Amino acid sequence: MALGLAGTWALAAGSALAERADRDKPINIEANSMISDEAKKVSTFEGKVVLTQGSLIIRADRIEVRQDGDGFYRGVASGKPATFRHKRDGYGEYIDGEAFRIEYDNKLERVEFFNEARLRRDSGDDIRGDFISYDAKTERFTVKSAGEAPGTDREGRVRATIMPKKPAEPQTAPVSGASRQD
Numbered sequence: 001m002a003l004g005l006a007g008t009w010a011l012a013a014g015s016a017l018a019e020r021a022d023r024d025k026p027i028n029i030e031a032n033s034m035i036s037d038e039a040k041k042v043s044t045f046e047g048k049v050v051l052t053q054g055s056l057i058i059r060a061d062r063i064e065v066r067q068d069g070d071g072f073y074r075g076v077a078s079g080k081p082a083t084f085r086h087k088r089d090g091y092g093e094y095i096d097g098e099a100f101r102i103e104y105d106n107k108l109e110r111v112e113f114f115n116e117a118r119l120r121r122d123s124g125d126d127i128r129g130d131f132i133s134y135d136a137k138t139e140r141f142t143v144k145s146a147g148e149a150p151g152t153d154r155e156g157r158v159r160a161t162i163m164p165k166k167p168a169e170p171q172t173a174p175v176s177g178a179s180r181q182d
């Protein structure tokens with residue numbers, strides 16, 4: 001069951017975070033230890049945890065996965081910081097993220113990053129805040145500063161760097177016909 005719980009979290013997270021092809025790939029988890037409580041439907045991996053599935057990589061000090069009575073999963077990765085990397089479906093670019101806590105709820109199809117959260121794309125786009133939420137259903141991001149983030153009382157600011165898109169290079173037309181010399 002332990003692999004099933006963690007695997008389902010990775011699969012569900014894959015729908016929001018990774019390439020569609022990753023969903024069919026095997027899930028590999030490495031950790032220093034694992035505890036699985038079948039009665040409570042909780043699996044906990046601790047110590048240099050690395051979860052991989054295709055292009056999705058999550059690194060954390062600890063990953064805990066819970067299943068509710070309806071069969072939905074909620075996963076929590078924590079670290080100093082916990083990180084993830086995945087390839088965006090159809091774009092050929094990677095998104096890197098980090099926070100001290102990353103939570104995924106497959107019932108709500110939502111990923112939340114808590115405490116010094118940051119998301120970066122290969123294009124140079126960079127978003128920082130103390131709380132970032134991504135709703136996979138609506139494809140909507142919410143970023144809050146430390147003073148507005150759940151469970152914080154520090155003052156802070158949201159920071160975003162959005163790189164201009166590069167214009168497409170002009171196509172050169174092929175030369176038609178041949179020149180003649182007389």
